Amino acid sequence: MAATFTWKSAERYALFAAVYAFWAVLYFAVGRWNLGRPASVIVWDPVWHFPKISAFVIPYLSAFAMPFLVLATMRDRRTFRRFSLIGAATFVVSSAFFAAWPLTILRYQTGTGLFDRMLEWLYLVDKPTNLFPSLHVSMAFLFAKAVAYVRPKWNPWMVGWATLVAASTLFIRQHYLVDVIGGIIMAYAGWWLFLRWERR
Numbered sequence: 001m002a003a004t005f006t007w008k009s010a011e012r013y014a015l016f017a018a019v020y021a022f023w024a025v026l027y028f029a030v031g032r033w034n035l036g037r038p039a040s041v042i043v044w045d046p047v048w049h050f051p052k053i054s055a056f057v058i059p060y061l062s063a064f065a066m067p068f069l070v071l072a073t074m075r076d077r078r079t080f081r082r083f084s085l086i087g088a089a090t091f092v093v094s095s096a097f098f099a100a101w102p103l104t105i106l107r108y109q110t111g112t113g114l115f116d117r118m119l120e121w122l123y124l125v126d127k128p129t130n131l132f133p134s135l136h137v138s139m140a141f142l143f144a145k146a147v148a149y150v151r152p153k154w155n156p157w158m159v160g161w162a163t164l165v166a167a168s169t170l171f172i173r174q175h176y177l178v179d180v181i182g183g184i185i186m187a188y189a190g191w192w193l194f195l196r197w198e199r200r
Contacts (some may be wrong), residue, residue: 097133136175
């Protein structure tokens with residue numbers, strides 16, 4: 001019994017690490033490629049009317065904790081494999097959009113406060129190249145639904161968290177509103193495929 005549990009855990013952790021590494025390599029590779037290409041600015045997007053609230057960098061960064069919550073709660077190997085494949089497919093489709101439609105966005109000037117320093121670091125690490133659809137938003141909603149799939153009572157809290165993450169992308173000008181909408185559509189399309197796969 002102990003050996004079986006160890007193998008299951010090892011497989012889940014290895015798959016988690018592989019998908020996370022795949023996301024990082026693909027995201028930053030496409031982003032670096034887009035740096036040298038002409039990119040559009042969406043002047044009509046409502047994001048220009050959102051005020052700068054540097055504190056929203058906290059919920060934005062909190063999204064990086066969500067996959068670890070999926071790892072902690074989704075313990076069925078077959079379900080975890082399926083969800084991991086859906087997540088990887090979301091990375092690939094999003095990257096195709098990034099490459100096909102290069103966008104950039106004019107960011108806020110940062111100040112000297114703690115949240116401004118954190119925002120400055122984020123701007124330095126994550127260049128404004130991979131915008132539509134927002135991968136940050138799509139994965140936040142996918143992770144939220146995945147946790148709620150295992151813990152149904154958590155659904156309102158998880159979707160609320162993902163919604164806060166989506167809002168944060170606008171208040172710190174990481175994304176356009178159209179990127180957020182595209183990310184939500186991507187998330188629920190992926191979730192629909194996951195549920196169909198599970199029910200088969």
